[in-house]
Amino acid sequence: MSNNIRQDIDTIEIPPQLHLRSQMGIRQAKAEQEEAKHRVIRWSRRKTVVALVLAFILITTTIFNTQVIAAIQKALQYFPGTGMVIEEEVPQERYGLEKPVTTQIDGGTVVITGMLVDEKMTYITMSGTNSKRVQSIKIINEQGIEFSLESSGGTWTSDKWARDYWYQGKLDIKGHVQVIIGENPGTVIPLTLTKAETFNSYQDMGETSTANGVTITAIANRVGERARISLVSQHSKEFRISDYDGMYGVHEDKKLNMKDETGKVYELEHYMGLSSPASEFYFDLSGNDVKTYSLTIPEINVTYDDTAKISFNIPSQVGIPVVDNKTFEIAGFPVKITKLERVENNRLRVYADLNYNENSSKALHNFKINASHMAKLDERTMSLEYLEFDIEPGNKVVKLTISDPEVVIRGSWKFELPVSKYFNQ
Known part of the structure; x- marks a missing residue:
């Protein structure tokens, strides 16, 4: 892929x-x-x-x-x-x-x-x-x-x-x-x-779970024959949450999931909306024998409000990669530009090592630049491999502004939702 x-x-x-x-x-x-x-x-x-x-x-x-x-x-x-x-x-x-x-x-x-x-x-x-x-x-x-x-x-x-x-x-x-x-x-x-009801704390609004500096509250109630789960969060002002659910997140095997005490998995749906992240989910309630539903969020994707600037010499020949080894830091994560390749006369490919760690609590996996570009991601980790973008003919130096670093924060966040408390008629 x-x-x-x-x-x-x-x-x-x-x-x-x-x-x-x-x-x-x-x-x-x-x-x-x-x-x-x-x-x-x-x-x-x-x-x-x-x-x-x-x-x-x-x-x-x-x-x-x-x-x-x-x-x-x-x-x-x-x-x-x-x-x-x-x-x-x-x-x-x-x-x-x-x-x-x-x-x-x-x-x-x-x-x-x-x-x-x-x-x-x-x-x-x-x-x-x-x-x-x-x-x-x-x-x-x-x-x-x-x-x-x-x-x-x-x-x-x-x-x-x-x-x-x-x-x-x-x-x-x-x-x-x-x-x-x-x-x-x-x-x-x-x-x-x-x-509108007024609450004194997020805990008063619903079940609350904290992991790696992010507190998430699940507001649960019944809408007809369906359950509705609304997620709100508390965290550092340095970043904003881009994705809770994995639908458009980083890893397909780390999706938000809902089960009951028997292990049955429930499909979660949400209405199309303008806001990000998608934070309101619905699922069909089961029969009267279910006592508790369990919601788990394995990881979330966040975007930091940080930028970095970098410049480098453009390779003179097409198709011959040049080792670069320039480094910069963004959102506290070190990044190394490993090599540059002029893939066409007016197009440059920049390879990057994001030091992606699958076992760390937080891992940088992507960022943007101040130009229209293509991004190639690793098929397994979904971490950035290289960026490719147009360059002006005759230019010998490229100056880039790096922005919107995307970081996976791993949990998990778990919520126990008793039927008697949240989903009875």
Whole structure:
């Protein structure tokens, strides 16, 4: 299996007015693995900033370590389907959607997966399967007042799509509301918004497990005949989690998995969404004989916010590798450039040794450069072997900025989820 991937990195400027009492980040996650699985994903670029920023508000306001977070004792509010945990000293009155709402439309399905309403904004996430993509929606509140929301970003494949809808400012929306999709007269979807519950700690939100400096909380509940598991985390501000589940992660044999006490394995699914990592999973509940489900996360993939710069002389002849042995450090990991090869007149291949260790608690396995490039990964370890990219004719020196180092953090994180506590009717 040759993992040759083209990747383009876009820099998106975040408007200063977009904040939700939380630090907001924005990244396109796992483009290489998405393409490797032959999924064609297109991003609507006109107004994607708002959607992508909001979808990544994953507890970034007080991400230090478990001891520091415990000492701060801020109030927590979690909003299912949006990937948001809001943390503040004095909690606002906010409203959300406790469970997703599914509607059949034109032979397909549309799912309103999450919603958040407060004094500053209204935010809705939605996905669909075999249905027309929805660009705009209307909301009618309990008083019959109608509000219009436009989609601020989206992603889609041939049969699935996900969008979110955002309104900056206060809307009088709570209790029983209606979402209208389409025109003349459109499809009416009734929703019930409930006041957000406030928690004193992550442990109060769900079962919590810590390994190698990362604390993960599994928020479990029942949605119809299915179980829903939502993952939120606490960790260093130096990195962000790119992948929990292994679906687009590093190693296929290290996927997040769910079993019951008999050893039966349950298939986990999730709705397509804009946020990364995928953090909300569903599985079909078994019969009444099951007492406990066990969730295990063997490893996670994280991306550090760090950069390094390096330059080297371009080999003069095509097809003759040149030993280099330059070294640099990124995110605390040493990297050696072992050799350079001019594979074409205008194309250079850079081989790297990332000192990948299969037995260490943390291992660097990939990074990006400031140019469109192809990456070749080791078939077994999925660690970077070389990068290949275009060079300008006549250039004798290449200067690269290395960024977004990707690191495997190994656990495991384990959660025992009693049926009587989380999944009873």
